[in-house]
Amino acid sequence: MARRPRERKARGASVVGARFEVTVGPVAHGGHCVARVAEAGNRVVFVRHALPGEQVVVEVTEGTEGDGFWRGDAVEVRTPSPDRVPAPCPYAGPELCGGCDFQHVALPAQRDLKAAVVREQLVRLGGLAEDDPLVAGLVVEAVDGDQEGLRWRTRMRYVGLPGGAQGLHVHRSSEVVEIDDCRIAHPRALEVVEGVRDDGPTAPVVEQVAAQGTEREFAVDADGFWQVHPGAPGVLVGTVLELLGPRPGEAVLDLYAGVGVFAAFLADRVGERGRVVAVEGDLAACGHARGNLVGLPQARVAQGSVDRVLRESYDEPFDLVVLDPPREGARRKVVEQVVDRAPRAVAYVACDPAALARDVATFADLGYRLSALRAFDLFPMTHHVECVALLTKTGVDLR
Template structure:
């Protein structure tokens, strides 16, 4: 099957398909490791399907003479790492399904790689000292699926498949539109296996959430956002509450609130005003129902930066931030610190975005005082973090 990479403006002669023998360096954000080609190329290559310290043959999958770096796959392992395992999935490997980055890595080592990535992003982008307690004390925690061995499989409760012309389910190759047929996705839970490839219905569904010692039902659109790991909502809600320590009477903002998950639990803990801000209109409708039992809850529909720019400029004690992958960014962070909360809980699905936003918070006197990281996406490079930022005063020096 031919590989069709995303369209790019050519910068000279293509090097796709060429092979080089390399020593593999450290893991990098994005599911690959860094290697440097020998002379005369001396080019940095981001290599998938390898591990730090291995010696491999890399085949270039993207790159021209004019590019600063190239991408490639390890197509032959000459000196394997002790952490290398045989991928459990038959379509995991070079040129095959692009959904899993670390099927070739033992599960404990996957978490070590993710830990290294989060630490590196907090140091490089968040400007934290490498020897700070927050950085050195961080380690990605396992979150096993209840009733299953901790093998990193069968955790994804919702899965979307592409369809081949004959209707068979497929997944896409990495950074490509090429389709890879498959009979079963091993990270999909039983209910998310490819029985068909029809798009999800928009009809509302109800999710039960056990968190803070209680069970709560949340209504969500069938195709709306909800965490895919069965333990994710419990782990994230409990961690946000643990780090924030909400007190009775404290006012709270829940930004990028979705259907009101964090607003409901924080609002119940404080018994005070909680404002949930969400841009998606359908999610806002469900949030109003999910927060109906909280008399002081308000759901505001609109882009977070615009809502904060135009209103709700009174002080808030607590803020929960759960932004999309690109992060909250400066416009939102500066609106948050303008409300002078004593604490901000930041739920991050991308450690690079978290690092960038942590640096902006620091400019305004908010220090990163705790980070918890969870392996809610085994076999992939993705990791979920919950960070606590507390007001310490203006940054100096």
């Protein structure tokens, strides 16, 4: 199957298809490793399907002679890593499904690679020292709910193919690979097939979350945002509650609140004398949040972008803040608004370590330090990792 890379401005003759033998270097953010092509002046090539320390033949999949770096696939492994294993999925590999990055890596080693990426981002972008205990001691923790890294994805989006078949995209390509069984899909995953006739909106689904001895139900659109690993909501809520230690009577901001999962559990902890404001931009999610928070008069929902809502309202002090931003992170405008409320602690839930690191640096500029950090393997077989960071005002003792 011929790959059609995403178009970019050509800077010389194409080198796509060229093969080179390389020694694979460290893992990098994005599901690949860094290598250098000696024959091309030590040109950097980001290699998928490889492991640090391996000798591989890399085939260039994107790049021209004038590019600063190339992309490629390891198409032959001359010296394998001890952490290399046969991929459990027949659709994993060069020119095949692009959904998983680490099918060729033993599960414990996958978590080590992810931890290395988080550490590197916190040092390079976050300004932390390599020997900082939170950096040096970071591990990516396994979470209950998958089967040895498989059968965890509870929401799937396929591409419809002729004859009723379905497929998934090749990495960074419009090409589609027909799939009869995605190995990371949960047996009861909610499925959407693009290109198939839509009969209109589907009924919301009800999800259960259990954390710290409390269980709650939440309505969410079938195609709305929800953590896809079965163990994710419970472990994230439990970690946020443990790190923040909410107290009766406190005021809490829950930003990028979705359907109100954190808000509900926080409202339980601060009690009727407390206050929780959940801010969410998506109109449908806000509607569900209001329903999910019924019976908690201390909680309310504000609809609108986080930046706008904080700029225009709720400018009084808050004791605690939960930040659960999209992949690009909260960014400086929102961080400044958070700090302006002078919370004693901020819990930051991050799906992208680079965005987390940039925001950690911004918080540090504004007087908040990283005081706790945990990472969870909520996306086995892929390069993705979820972190929960605690940021506290410099000099504040939370004990």
